[in-house]
Structure formats: structure tokens, C-alpha cells
Amino acid sequence: MEHGAPGLPIDPLDVLRQRRSAKWQTYPADVLPLTVAEMDVSLAPPVAEVLAEAVRRSDTGYGRAGSDLARAVAKFAAGRWNWDIDSAQVTPVTDVGVGVAETLRALTRPGDVVAISPPVYPPFFDWVPESGARLLEVPLAHDDGGWRLDLAALERAFATHPAAYVLCNPHNPVGRVHTASELAALVRLARLYRVTLVSDEIHGPLVLPGATFTPLLTVPGAAEVAVTVMSASKAWNLAGLKCAAVVTASPQLAAVVDRYPADTKWRFGHFGVLATVAAYTEGESWLDELLITLDQRRTQLAGLLGERLPMVTWHPPEATFLAWLNCSAIGPDDTARSQFLDRGRVALEPGLRYGAIGGGYVRLNFATSAAILDDAVARMATALR
Ligand SMILES: Cc1ncc(COP(=O)(O)O)c(C=O)c1O
Numbered sequence: 343m344e345h346g347a348p349g350l351p352i353d354p355l356d357v358l359r360q361r362r363s364a365k366w367q368t369y370p371a372d373v374l375p376l377t378v379a380e381m382d383v384s385l386a387p388p389v390a391e392v393l394a395e396a397v398r399r400s401d402t403g404y405g406r407a408g409s410d411l412a413r414a415v416a417k418f419a420a421g422r423w424n425w426d427i428d429s430a431q432v433t434p435v436t437d438v439g440v441g442v443a444e445t446l447r448a449l450t451r452p453g454d455v456v457a458i459s460p461p462v463y464p465p466f467f468d469w470v471p472e473s474g475a476r477l478l479e480v481p482l483a484h485d486d487g488g489w490r491l492d493l494a495a496l497e498r499a500f501a502t503h504p505a506a507y508v509l510c511n512p513h514n515p516v517g518r519v520h521t522a523s524e525l526a527a528l529v530r531l532a533r534l535y536r537v538t539l540v541s542d543e544i545h546g547p548l549v550l551p552g553a554t555f556t557p558l559l560t561v562p563g564a565a566e567v568a569v570t571v572m573s574a575s576k577a578w579n580l581a582g583l584k585c586a587a588v589v590t591a592s593p594q595l596a597a598v599v600d601r602y603p604a605d606t607k608w609r610f611g612h613f614g615v616l617a618t619v620a621a622y623t624e625g626e627s628w629l630d631e632l633l634i635t636l637d638q639r640r641t642q643l644a645g646l647l648g649e650r651l652p653m654v655t656w657h658p659p660e661a662t663f664l665a666w667l668n669c670s671a672i673g674p675d676d677t678a679r680s681q682f683l684d685r686g687r688v689a690l691e692p693g694l695r696y697g698a699i700g701g702g703y704v705r706l707n708f709a710t711s712a713a714i715l716d717d718a719v720a721r722m723a724t725a726l727r
Contacts, residue, residue, distance in 0.1 A: 349635030350383045350628075352711040358382055363582060365707075374688045374718050379514070381579045381663060381709035383632060388624035389578055389617045396616055405612030407434035407585070410619050415572070415587050418622035422547070425557045433588040433599050436609045437581075438544045439465055441571035441588045445540050446473035446506060448601040454505040459491065460697025461666070463514045463542075467697070470508070478504055481699050482516065488657035489516040489666075493527050500535035507532070509541045511558055512549060515666045515696055515705045517659020519553040525561045532567040538595075539568040544586075545662045547577035547629055551637050553660035565591035569598065575614075576662075577629055578621040585614025636663050639708040639715055646716065650723040654678075663709035666693075670702030672726065679704045686725030688718045 352358075355374075359366055365380040385393075396402065412429035419425040435441040446456055446469060456470045457478040470477045480499045483492035496507070509528070512519045520528075532539050541558040549555040558568050573586035590596045621629075640658050643665055647654050653671040667690075669678030679692040682704065693703025708715055 376707045386625040386628035388620045392616045392620040405615045407615045414619040414622040425560045431590045434610045438586045443469040444602045448598045450475045450505040457504045457507045461700040464695045506538045512545045512661035517662045519660040522556040529561045529564045541570045543572045549661040574618040574621040580617045583614035584611035585618045646719040665706040675701045686721035688721040
């Protein structure tokens, strides 16, 4: 563990490199990966314990996501966000991707249109065609104040009657926490033009100090037009365990979830359910420490960029552990990302993966130790010399 640095413990680099997850296996050993949204923190103790206990008992059979998961989701949402979830309207699924894609498949007919707002998490571009629908891009608005939903453009798009809009709440990669009034305006448009909102709230627990998260289904009038997909997998680092939950709040939308292929509701990981229940019911104080740690890294990154990479501009994220960095002063498209990788040996996500609007950007994952973050920015600066 790293000593002397504030925040949650993080193993040193040589120990992290022994992990066999995607983040640590994609690049050669001399590359520092700040890519895919996995965190370098050690597991929350209640999560580690429940998994270790299951291994000790060889409890590795099929999962049973009965009422335990639904109750844990509802308890966490009520305590954290004052969001009253009916546990009868919580459906387990494999992961958020499956939850969104199956919801779209159940909602749309082949050829229907589904809107998204780039720059956005790359699989959004895949989930829509996977469900048989066509993509409509309604980019976020961007000005000196940051990135936000372009409500005027969304109204124009909704007036053409897409079947659905996939919301990223909070929004990866820009880290925007949509405000209650923005979400109220979105719900008004959805009701007016009869567009179903599918809200990906995987980053909901990762709202950093200074911002307030509004679950879409807490917005008045949302119940009849919105489905939410949530998961503990980002905030407690459980992505490999495969468990997420689809939440509805009205008979109309519950009927959409009922149209999922019957087996979908059983395709989750046993360890995913165990870990998710532990995270939601016993992992909240660890989450609070995590948010303090990420807030420290966000401040550290601001200092490092200002000092060593002043040509890179950004709006510090209000949520997530992801920084969306405008490197267009270095070069267009993926120029900066290639230079950082080839010459600095630091891997970042290329902005173009998040849509054409991402040209000139990179996404940096700062859920790591202070020492690794410092090293990464030093390497990026060296790459430009
Ligand atoms: C917005 C968003 N949705 C979904 C996912 C992936 O979730 P899952 O692995 O549960 O499909 C991510 C992963 O980073 C994400 O950022």
C-alpha cells in the first residue's frame, strides 16, 4: 500500500501490474495505463470479505438475484438520494450495457431512431444498432462554462419523434452532473414528444464534492417516460463481476422490462450480486472516503496540468474519475494521444472514440495513486518536448 498519501490505500505500481484485468493487460509493461474506467484502489472491505467468504465456501454456482438485490438497491437509493424505489420494479441484468440494449430492443421496432449526446461513452454508439435501431446524434453544448445537454437541439430532435433518448447521468466522459432543472426540462420534452428516456446512472454514486446528483426517476413526471439502469460496478470497481439493475416506476415501463427475453433476467454473475449487495448495504462509508480521495486527485490533476501542460484545457469533472482533456493545441484528432503513448509511454483514451466531436481530446482516468498521477503527467509533458 502507498504510505504518506492521503485517501484510500492504493497498491504500488509493481503490485498493480499483477492485476489481470483489461486496464493492466492491454499495454506493454513500460506503459502507464490511465485508460478504461477501472480504479486502482483496493476493494472496499465489506466487498472483499463477502467475495473471500464465497471462495472459502466454494460458493461459485449460479447467482440468485432475488429480493436481496432489489432491497439493497432501494435502501441505498433512499438513503443516499432520497429516491423511493419500489423493489418490485428492480430487475437484475448482466451489466449496464445489457440493461440499456435490452431496454432499447424491447422499446423499438427495427429502423426506429434512438438519440444520444456525444461526446459519450463509446458503447452508446454500439448499443443502439445492436438493438436494431438507428442512431441520431444530438451533441452536448459546450462553452466556457463547460459541457451540458443542448436542450434546444434535443427539442428539435425529439420533434422528429425518435423512439428513445439514452441519457448519461452523470455524463461520461465530460463528468457533467445534469441539474434537476435540466432533467425536468428533458422530462417535459420526453412527455410532450412521447420519447422514452433510458438513463444510464452507473456514475451516480461517483458525484464529487460540490455537485448534487439527481436520479432521473426522482424528477416529477419521469415515472411514465423513463427507465434507469444502475450498477455498483463503477463506484466499487466490480465491473468484472457482472451485475446491474434496471429500475422502473410505472406499469407502462415495467411492461417494457417484462418484454426482455426470459433468460436475460438470469444472466448476471453470482459474485456480482454478492458484491453489489455488500457495496450498497455496507459500503457507503468506504464510498465517502473514495469520493474524498477522487476529489484530492482532481485537485492534484488541476495543479499538474497548470504547471506542466498549460496548453491542455479542461473543465474539472463534477462526477466520475475521468478527465476530458482538450489537447487540440497539440494537434488535431488523435495527435496528442499518439504522442503521449508513443513518446511518453502513457496510455489515455482517444477522444475520437466518443464521437467526431472528441477530435483533439483525450480521456484520462485519475482513479489512481498520487504518485502514479504525478508520473503520468510528467510523462505526458516529456512526450511533448
Ligand atoms: C456511462 C457508462 N455506462 C456503462 C458502462 C459500462 O457498464 P457495464 O460494464 O455495467 O456495462 C460504463 C463504463 O465505464 C460507463 O462509463
